[in-house]
Amino acid sequence: MEAEGITFITSSVIDTKNRAEKLKQTYDAVALCCGSKKPRALPGISDQGIPGVCYAVDFLTAVTKRLIAADGQTAPSDAASDFSVKGKNVVIVGGGDTGNDCIGTVLRLGCKSVTALEMMPEPPEVRAKDNPWPEWPKIKKTDYGHAEAISVFGKDPRQFQRTVKSVNRDKNGALQSVVTVGVCMQKGKLKEIKGSEKTIPCELLLIAAGFIGTDPKTARAFGVELSSRGTVKSGETLYHTTVPGVFSAGDMRRGQSLVVWAIAEGRACAKEMDLYMMGYTV
Numbered sequence: 639m640e641a642e643g644i645t646f647i648t649s650s651v652i653d654t655k656n657r658a659e660k661l662k663q664t665y666d667a668v669a670l671c672c673g674s675k676k677p678r679a680l681p682g683i684s685d686q687g688i689p690g691v692c693y694a695v696d697f698l699t700a701v702t703k704r705l706i707a708a709d710g711q712t713a714p715s716d717a718a719s720d721f722s723v724k725g726k727n728v729v730i731v732g733g734g735d736t737g738n739d740c741i742g743t744v745l746r747l748g749c750k751s752v753t754a755l756e757m758m759p760e761p762p763e764v765r766a767k768d769n770p771w772p773e774w775p776k777i778k779k780t781d782y783g784h785a786e787a788i789s790v791f792g793k794d795p796r797q798f799q800r801t802v803k804s805v806n807r808d809k810n811g812a813l814q815s816v817v818t819v820g821v822c823m824q825k826g827k828l829k830e831i832k833g834s835e836k837t838i839p840c841e842l843l844l845i846a847a848g849f850i851g852t853d854p855k856t857a858r859a860f861g862v863e864l865s866s867r868g869t870v871k872s873g874e875t876l877y878h879t880t881v882p883g884v885f886s887a888g889d890m891r892r893g894q895s896l897v898v899w900a901i902a903e904g905r906a907c908a909k910e911m912d913l914y915m916m917g918y919t920v
């Protein structure tokens with residue numbers, strides 16, 4: 639890509655009005671492709687800075703950085719040494735793809751146990767009558783992380799319709815155990831089931847409860863509007879934002895998605911930018 643004339647400026651975060659303005663003045667068009675990694679919090683838990691409580695993507699990023707450093711490709715970063723897993727009881731909140739990646743990762747790092755909590759009911763093993771082909775199959779998916787946990791511990795790590803209600807800490811403030819509670823949907827709202835609390839040992843709690851859009855700092859710096867889902871709003875065309883000359887693509891525009899979509903959006907966005915600058919596109 640560099641040979642094609644693309645300049646990469648690493649370690650440069652464009653999230654202030656001054657920097658955004660400078661970029662807009664220097665270039666005819668700007669594309670914002672900053673992802674959608676703002677995590678959904680567990681109220682009263684993930685915002686307390688408790689040692690041993692961590693957002694899933696921060697954890698996975700630190701583990702990957704540690705692996706790269708161990709390979710001798712970079713100097714080890716401080717953040718990467720913060721998360722030890724060996725011998726720990728791990729609880730993961732969130733039963734999606736990110737939660738599954740966390741299960742696989744903590745197993746390979748030698749955790750003592752792993753429990754994955756999912757607030758939704760357990761899906762059926764086969765399609766329900768009201769979910770025929772060619773609709774998306776709403777069935778229980780056993781991914782690689784679940785399969786590895788079953789192989790190592792002899793049981794599925796998932797507990798459905800359950801979440802973490804509170805945490806207990808030792809005298810040094812570190813995480814010691816979590817109180818889990820059964821939940822169910824009542825009139826569209828998640829309700830706790832009285833008397834269903836259980837306390838389980840836990841020295842590492844990973845929060846993989848989904849994403850609530852892009853980091854608003856960058857969008858604010860460029861003055862682009864966000865939707866109620868925390869994604870960038872389209873302006874005159876799909877990839878044009880509400881600010882002339884500023885475009886957006888990938889997760890930042892469509893919400894947390896897949897690599898294939900990010901690639902397709904990047905290409906379609908480039909085409910719109912070409913049209914905007916040249917008046918035509920081939």
Ligand SMILES: Cc1cc2nc3c(=O)[nH]c(=O)nc-3n(C[C@H](O)[C@H](O)[C@H](O)COP(=O)(O)OP(=O)(O)OC[C@H]3O[C@@H](n4cnc5c(N)ncnc54)[C@H](O)[C@@H]3O)c2cc1C
Binds near residue numbers: 651896
């Ligand atoms: C744990 C996890 C597992 C996943 N597994 C899969 C998978 O197996 N298959 C799959 O297809 N998809 C997977 N995805 C989804 C996939 O990672 C995303 O859909 C894809 O990376 C989106 O690409 P993007 O370029 O839009 O954003 P990103 O890949 O998120 O890239 C955004 C980049 O912008 C940088 N950035 C943000 N703000 C600024 C700023 N202000 N200034 C400068 N730089 C900034 C960020 O540091 C980041 O490097 C996974 C996602 C997660 C979280």
